[in-house]
Amino acid sequence: QVQLQELGPGLVKPSQTLSLTCSVSGASVSSGTYYWSWIRQPAGKGLEWIGRIYTSGNPNYNPSLKSRVTMSLDTSKNQFSLNLTSVTAADTAVYYCAKLIRPQWYFDVWGRGTLVTVSS
Amino acid sequence: DIQMTQSPSSLSASIGDRVTITCRASQTISSYLNWYHQKPGKAPNLLIYAASSLQSGVPSRFSGSGSGTDFTLTISSLQPEDFATYYCQQSYSTPLTFGGGTKVEI
Numbered sequence: 001q002v003q004l005q006e007l008g009p010g011l012v013k014p015s016q017t018l019s020l021t022c023s024v025s026g027a028s029v030s031s032g033t034y035y036w037s038w039i040r041q042p043a044g045k046g047l048e049w050i051g052r053i054y055t056s057g058n059p060n061y062n063p064s065l066k067s068r069v070t071m072s073l074d075t076s077k078n079q080f081s082l083n084l085t086s087v088t089a090a091d092t093a094v095y096y097c098a099k100l101i102r103p104q105w106y107f108d109v110w111g112r113g114t115l116v117t118v119s120s
Numbered sequence: 121d122i123q124m125t126q127s128p129s130s131l132s133a134s135i136g137d138r139v140t141i142t143c144r145a146s147q148t149i150s151s152y153l154n155w156y157h158q159k160p161g162k163a164p165n166l167l168i169y170a171a172s173s174l175q176s177g178v179p180s181r182f183s184g185s186g187s188g189t190d191f192t193l194t195i196s197s198l199q200p201e202d203f204a205t206y207y208c209q210q211s212y213s214t215p216l217t218f219g220g221g222t223k224v225e226i
Contacts, residue, residue: 111163
């Protein structure tokens, strides 16, 4: 059974970098079978896809965030990470990591989510 | 980006009711359409993928249909645990995008 868990600070100051890690159990991030993704949800609002990463090839980011986003894999720790630079209050949201199944590209396993608040 | 429009944005229903939620894509997406539901404070949960395939473990009262631009999620007999917000998601092209959600209330 695959499980995901988001880890990281719950409070980030404006203009700083938001850094989150997703710890994966029950599957290997380096297996090549799955893609790994981040999605966020501001309070009371809908879901926004941030990007996806795979063991081979370049990450794929949402163009709306592309200039500020970096995703990476850490195969030694079986986890993947999100960095979002120059954050503002608009980046305050619950951030989810998820497993992405191709070729239909649906999210079949989600982490519980972590609330990140951008405030001084 | 492909825009996904759900209707209605909210609905009221009773236990045992048949409920239908519609999702429309701004361009054709073939059958690259997935459905999730989300309860307050929880992560979304996959119900249907590829427009009409039931995810393992999801009750058979959930069904999906459609292709091209118009899609439907149907709950044949609403149960207490089905009161939640439902989202469609297109997976035809990146960026992957979601509908605005449909809140199903008592």
